[in-house]
Amino acid sequence: MLNLVSLILLFPLIGSAINGLAGKRLRKETVGYLACGAVGLSFFVSILVFCGLLLLPPEERLFEKRLFSWIESGSFRSLAALQVDPLSTLMILTVSGVGFLIHIYSIGYMHHDKGYHRYFCYLNLFTFSMLLLVLSNNFLLMFIGWEAVGLCSYLLIGFWFEKKSASDAAKKAFVVNRIGDFGFALGIMLIFLNFHSIDFTEIFSAASHGNFETGNFAITMITLLLFMGATGKSAQIPLYTWLPDAMEGPTPVSALIHAATMVTAGVYMIARCNVLYTLSPFTMTVVASIGAATALFAASIGLVQNDIKRVLAYSTISQLGYMFLACGVGAFTAGVFHLMTHAFFKALLFLGSGSVIHALSGEQDMRKMGGLKSHIPTTYKTFLIGTIAIAGIPPFAGFFSKDEILLEALIRGNFIYWSIGAIAALLTAFYMFRLLFITFHGESRVDHHVMEHIHESPKNMTLPLTTLAGLSFAGGFVGIPGASAINHFLSPVFGGHGHAEISGAETAEHHGAGLPYLMMVISTAIAIAGIFLAYQMYVKKPGLPKRLAERFRFIHKLLLNKYYVDEIYDAVFVNQIKKISTQILWKGVDVRVIDGSVNGIARLVGGIGNIFRLLQTGYIRNYAFYIVIGCIFIVVLAVFGR
Amino acid sequence: MITITHYLVLSAILFTVGVTGVLIRRNAIIIFMCIELMLNAVNLSFVACAHYLNSMQGQLFVFFTMTVAAAEAAVGLAIIVAVFRNKETVNIDDINIMKW
Numbered sequence: 001m002l003n004l005v006s007l008i009l010l011f012p013l014i015g016s017a018i019n020g021l022a023g024k025r026l027r028k029e030t031v032g033y034l035a036c037g038a039v040g041l042s043f044f045v046s047i048l049v050f051c052g053l054l055l056l057p058p059e060e061r062l063f064e065k066r067l068f069s070w071i072e073s074g075s076f077r078s079l080a081a082l083q084v085d086p087l088s089t090l091m092i093l094t095v096s097g098v099g100f101l102i103h104i105y106s107i108g109y110m111h112h113d114k115g116y117h118r119y120f121c122y123l124n125l126f127t128f129s130m131l132l133l134v135l136s137n138n139f140l141l142m143f144i145g146w147e148a149v150g151l152c153s154y155l156l157i158g159f160w161f162e163k164k165s166a167s168d169a170a171k172k173a174f175v176v177n178r179i180g181d182f183g184f185a186l187g188i189m190l191i192f193l194n195f196h197s198i199d200f201t202e203i204f205s206a207a208s209h210g211n212f213e214t215g216n217f218a219i220t221m222i223t224l225l226l227f228m229g230a231t232g233k234s235a236q237i238p239l240y241t242w243l244p245d246a247m248e249g250p251t252p253v254s255a256l257i258h259a260a261t262m263v264t265a266g267v268y269m270i271a272r273c274n275v276l277y278t279l280s281p282f283t284m285t286v287v288a289s290i291g292a293a294t295a296l297f298a299a300s301i302g303l304v305q306n307d308i309k310r311v312l313a314y315s316t317i318s319q320l321g322y323m324f325l326a327c328g329v330g331a332f333t334a335g336v337f338h339l340m341t342h343a344f345f346k347a348l349l350f351l352g353s354g355s356v357i358h359a360l361s362g363e364q365d366m367r368k369m370g371g372l373k374s375h376i377p378t379t380y381k382t383f384l385i386g387t388i389a390i391a392g393i394p395p396f397a398g399f400f401s402k403d404e405i406l407l408e409a410l411i412r413g414n415f416i417y418w419s420i421g422a423i424a425a426l427l428t429a430f431y432m433f434r435l436l437f438i439t440f441h442g443e444s445r446v447d448h449h450v451m452e453h454i455h456e457s458p459k460n461m462t463l464p465l466t467t468l469a470g471l472s473f474a475g476g477f478v479g480i481p482g483a484s485a486i487n488h489f490l491s492p493v494f495g496g497h498g499h500a501e502i503s504g505a506e507t508a509e510h511h512g513a514g515l516p517y518l519m520m521v522i523s524t525a526i527a528i529a530g531i532f533l534a535y536q537m538y539v540k541k542p543g544l545p546k547r548l549a550e551r552f553r554f555i556h557k558l559l560l561n562k563y564y565v566d567e568i569y570d571a572v573f574v575n576q577i578k579k580i581s582t583q584i585l586w587k588g589v590d591v592r593v594i595d596g597s598v599n600g601i602a603r604l605v606g607g608i609g610n611i612f613r614l615l616q617t618g619y620i621r622n623y624a625f626y627i628v629i630g631c632i633f634i635v636v637l638a639v640f641g642r
Numbered sequence: 643m644i645t646i647t648h649y650l651v652l653s654a655i656l657f658t659v660g661v662t663g664v665l666i667r668r669n670a671i672i673i674f675m676c677i678e679l680m681l682n683a684v685n686l687s688f689v690a691c692a693h694y695l696n697s698m699q700g701q702l703f704v705f706f707t708m709t710v711a712a713a714e715a716a717v718g719l720a721i722i723v724a725v726f727r728n729k730e731t732v733n734i735d736d737i738n739i740m741k742w
Contacts, residue, residue, distance in 0.1 A: 618738035619734070619735060619738065620673075620734050620737075621664065621665050621666070621667075621668075621673075621734070624664050624665055625665050628661055628665065
């Protein structure tokens with residue numbers, strides 16, 4: 001069954017090719033079913049591969065499928081080969097599963113769009129790229145997937161490219177990702193220099209067999225550069241600014257980017273390279289600090305945003321920060337676990353917000369919503385489940401993963417990490433319920449023209465919602481502390497290297513058996529406090545937020561403008577580079593040197609021509625005169641030349 | 643006694659007159675006549691040389707030249723007539739549209 005793994009990649013690729021090349025001539029239904037079928041088959045094969053992997057004993061759960069030899073140059077060898085192990089299997093299940101649901105949802109959501117086939121072509125290609133990224137067994141092939149994901153995000157964010165803001169957002173995403181990719185590419189080169197291989201298995205076994213001491217400079221550089229790539233792709237400080245703007249794309253695309261593909265790539269990559277990262281305590285500190293900072297920073301911005309999708313975007317950045325915090329303290333399992341549960345509820349929340357936007361004929365501003373509870377009941381119920389899950393109320397999925405991260409942050413990290421994580425959790429619960437209350441509860445502030453058209457979404461949109469709601473509810477049970485199935489499943493990837501990779505529950509025993517339970521109570525209390533606060537502010541006393549905003553006008557404005565980070569980047573980087581480009585590169589190098597030399601040659605030829613042009617007078621007798629002179633010259637030469 | 647030298651000198655004078663005419667006159671017909679003059683100057687030297695050398699080859703060439711001259715006169719005059727019809731002039735300084 002493991003041999004089937006290449007089919008997982010093949011189906012979406014074929015689907016994308018057919019829709020891209022012939023989609024215009026196919027009927028809409030065919031295009032939709034083809035795309036969904038392709039990803040659905042991928043998901044089915046992923047399940048088969050997962051079952052095949054489960055049949056093997058845990059220590060043998062590593063399978064390589066060689067496709068072909070790709071590049072061979074001197075000592076550099078790169079195979080196009082796929083790797084099946086617990087980590088990649090978990091990823092393909094999440095990617096193809098959530099991706100499949102988003103595809104189904106898209107059939108309903110994009111039904112009226114004229115770029116229907118183009119959309120599904122990109123969507124399939126996106127899924128393919130992400131699957132390639134997580135399945136590859138070496139850095140180069142991973143890099144191909146990494147870049148292809150970036151390309152697809154560009155195409156899909158700028159899907160409505162007639163809108164200037166959409167094409168700008170697409171360009172921004174592409175350029176910001178480019179900065180991270182630059183670091184990633186350098187990291188790969190450095191890896192080849194140090195390990196003489198780009199193959200995961202070879203590198204990690206070389207690294208774990210003590211060839212490099214802890215804190216080795218080369219390893220630190222490699223991991224930092226790789227992390228630079230991860231900050232770009234996974235939207236961490238300082239390269240997170242593209243993600244909120246990426247909301248310009250269609251809502252299912254946001255769901256796909258935020259849940260299944262793209263932003264999880266960075267977390268996956270760090271989890272994949274856990275051996276290298278654990279060798280460099282400095283990088284680990286950097287990862288954890290940036291993760292914690294991002295979690296808090298993005299959550300605080302999310303508090304005051306009014307665009308329903310933007311709140312969710314900042315929430316994603318914040319949750320990704322959690323995952324990096326987990327990876328940074330060495331709790332890779334917790335990070336990947338949160339990645340999975342986050343994929344469920346974030347996809348649910350995005351698709352739910354898409355359903356709201358769909359019902360309101362494209363309205364995204366929460367100030368123009370309210371009281372939608374009774375109009376779109378299915379959306380409301382599923383959205384509520386997603387919100388509870390992300391807020392971290394037991395027994396929903398988000399509780400287990402977030403609780404585990406907080407616990408690990410306290411045990412392996414320090415109190416500062418824990419407290420930042422806890423504050424971010426409080427903020428998360430608050431802003432998510434603020435979103436829920438403003439959108440679904442209270443009085444309706446909907447425009448009455450829009451109100452007439454308000455309707456619950458069609459079946460093919462609500463079905464993915466209910467499925468994801470089920471997953472958001474039950475998805476956490478694979479990681480119940482103490483009897484964590486996911487911990488056990490992933491242990492061959494994270495545990496087999498002789499590092500201090502002890503599951504949270506075991507470590508807790510050294511700190512006293514009560515700690516995990518105490519932590520559970522505390523994190524539940526934090527979540528409930530956040531919800532209570534939101535309830536007080538947005539349901540009980542609706543005037544309170546406004547008064548608070550006026551009281552703390554400076555802070556409110558700062559948050560509303562996202563700490564002016566975009567403006568600062570514009571002033572410090574974008575405009576400076578523009579200035580250099582215009583003044584020196586354009587007006588100096590391009591106009592003067594390049595254009596100048598080309599034009600100069602032309603002018604030289606023209607000048608010489610101008611001299612010779614004088615010979616061509618247009619008077620026949622002048623030409624005849626030249627002939628006579630020529631004749632005389634020849635005669636003279638013939639007579640006297642001897 | 644008229645020697646070969648007289649013939650050749652006359653031929654040279656006629657040829658020079660023809661060349662000068664081609665170079666300095668502006669009327670196409672006169673230029674044309676000057677060209678005929680040059681051709682016939684050459685014919686004269688051909689015949690004179692043929693007589694002097696007792697060879698028929700020179701005389702033979704004269705026939706060729708005369709044939710070509712006749713053909714050229716026909717074509718050339720036709721061109722001049724055509725140009726005159728278009729431009730109402732035979733002044734070659736005005737016929738300069740081939741100039742860049």
